[in-house]
Amino acid sequence: WIKLPIINMTMQTSDLAKLALFMYLARLLSKKQDMIKDFKKGYLMVIWPVLLTCLLIAPANLSTALLLGASCLLLLFIGRANTKHLLLTIGLAMIPITLLIAAAVVRHHSESSEEAALAKTNSSALTARVETWISRVETFIYGGQESDTDAYQVNQAKVAISKGGLLGVGPGNSTTRDFLPQAYNDFIYAIIIEEYGLVGGGFIVFIYLVFLFRCIRIFKRCPFAFGAFLALGLSFTLVIQAIANMAVTVNLFPVTGVTLPLVSMGGSSFIFTCLAIGIILSVARNVEQLEGKADASSAKPAVA
Template sequence: MSLGTRIYAELRGDRTIWTIIAVLSIFSILVVYSSTGTLAYREMSGNTEALLMKHFMIVAGGLFLTYLAHLLHYMRYSKIAPYLLMLSVPLLIYTIAFGADINDARRWITVPFVSITFQTSDFAKLALILFVARAISSKQDYIKDFNSAFLPIIVPVLGICGLIAPADLSSAILLFFTCVSMMFVGRVALQYIGLLLLLGIVVFAMLVLLGEFFPEVIRSETWVSRVRDFVDQPDGGYQVQQAKIAMANGEWLGLGPGNSIQRNYLPSPYSDFIYAIIVEEYGIFTGMLIILLYVLLFFRATRLVTKSPKAFGAMLAIGLSISMVLQAFINIAVSVHLVPVTGVTLPMISMGGTSILFTCLSFGMILSVSKYIESVS
């Protein structure tokens, strides 16, 4: 028996989801290596192999994290959810006050002694989804009650999203709508969900107003300018135009691995606009395959909702999958000028240590639910 066969035999849970993870990981390594040439020459004297090895180690570490996470019974994640949520609050506050300023945004903190940057919003996002899944599942007997069920859920949702928004509005909005979707699936009364949407709009308006007085903390001017550019420029700004050129270059079959032209003109071709590089090098057919992989992930997760014997497993699977798929679609929509530029990455493909590791951890939790359903059936 070959090594690959033995490893495959050791994996538990939905094999289709494992396959999706493997395919996305392969594309991540290939396209990040191709698109980081300019970055390597700018920061590492042209040593593209060093960037490749760093990214490969992150992906490999993430896959190992997926494996470890899927071994644990998913109910253990329910037990630690409140503690993770409590930890995320001081982390987010610290990031706002003392975070590293990268690309005019304070989204990262530097880990002492090792000088590694850590994006706290990724940790908070996972913590909030775990908490909301736990809260909804534990309150199913009185889920329609305002005081006992709805209030204990919306306060953390508005609080965490409000703390993420000053430096990363896009992630805050995606997380907010993920929680709203979970509440809809969890049978929360529609009038309460409508109230939450209204409160979300109020919080957003308050942040925009506060941004006028604290521009160094709240990036409201950036939000407004991106929306204005989206409305005033039908063909998109410089970034979107270069992304469109990249995808047009790719046509149906692509220019071939490593042959991207627009990677030298696109800002962040290895993160925000990596989908354009995929289409340029591998063609529209491959771009459609990437979209289908995310759609397939969502449908495999919805199967877990109907089969999970425990409500927490169902809410965990649907919450994490909605978060990843929604983020993927927004990232792709930016490249084709369907939404304003957001700065969100393509899950499991874009370069970024924190993003990949927490995405892999999310995959592991979904597979933990799948593994338990397998063992029961």
């Protein structure tokens, strides 16, 4: 995190890195379509900035790095990258994830939560982050004590969802938001379900799917590869982030700390979302202008 002195707001540098990375990827994919399937001349030139960016983000925010990597790999798949190369990259990425899960399982059967908390307190910054990742995975697999912050948040989110039922308790009538620490940020989806029920929660999912569908249409209609890949990549990262946030809320994924785009209260994350949607709208407007000019040209009567 960095603090902007004039407006007195903290900004997450990974949001700026995501925007720059997708612009760079879109440029490379648009220029290397004829050699993207070649590992040395095409794929390696495209994948190394993705790996470098994710490795730089991971120590401070592992979940953001994983989601960013998933979005980039999906964009590379759409960009006709070799499937074997993509599977190789995914396999390499699964190695540290598997080690993280194994560490959580081993620690659960070897030491108590008090010993883990003491080790986290007496460790360096990077080691403390690793301990946090392990504890979150351990909490997701085995559950946790109420004294554990992550376990408490997940349990309160479950309470909010159970109160919502089919139609919810009504707008503004949530009671769990007074006990849920991240009620307006990471776990806002639980409050939406509590107030608007399963219908409201399903509607939020539907809106994100419609957004993705519209962005795919923009991608298919855009005649320029750079704009098409940029719009699609930004839409992928927003929708994947939304899916991850909602999956955490309903306990389908370990606690990540990512926000729900356009819904959660946030600073730099909200700014990145607005910038991403603005770029997508700019590409869409350019497509409409080009289609309008093409229609006008075809409608001109032939000169005798």
